[in-house]
Amino acid sequence: MTEARDNYLLDVAASRRGYAINRLCGSLKDPENRRRFSEDEAAYCDAYGLSEEQKKAILERDWTGMLELGASIFYTFKLAMLDQKSMQYLGGVFTGMSTEEFMAAMRSGGRNFG
Structure with missing residues (x-):
C-alpha cells in the first residue's frame, strides 16, 4: 500500500496518466456498470484498458496509489461509494x-x- 500524504496534484500530465482509471470509476455512476464491475472486477478493468499498475490499485483498493497514478478524487469516490x-x-x-x-x-x- 502507498504511504499517505495530503497533497495530490491533478495537473494535465496526471490527468492524462489517469484517463483510463478515471473513465472506469466514472462509469460506476450507472447501476448496470456497477453490477458488471461487482461480478468481475478484473475483467471490467481490462475492458477499460487499465495498466497493470492501475488495475492492481483498483483491485486492492489502494486509494493513494490510484491518486498517484493520475486518478481524480472525484472519480475515485465513485468506487469508494460502491464499497x-x-x-x-x-x-x-x-x-x-x-x-x-x-x-x-x-x-x-x-x-x-x-
Whole structure:
C-alpha cells in the first residue's frame, strides 16, 4: 500500500496518466456498470484498458496509489461509494488518519494534520 500524504496534484500530465482509471470509476455512476464491475472486477478493468499498475490499485483498493497514478478524487469516490466508504474515510486514508481523527481535524479547523 502507498504511504499517505495530503497533497495530490491533478495537473494535465496526471490527468492524462489517469484517463483510463478515471473513465472506469466514472462509469460506476450507472447501476448496470456497477453490477458488471461487482461480478468481475478484473475483467471490467481490462475492458477499460487499465495498466497493470492501475488495475492492481483498483483491485486492492489502494486509494493513494490510484491518486498517484493520475486518478481524480472525484472519480475515485465513485468506487469508494460502491464499497460503502465515505469521503471522510478517504480523507483519513489520504492523510494517514483514521476516519474519526480526520473528522475531528476538520471540525477543529481543517488542514492542521500534524
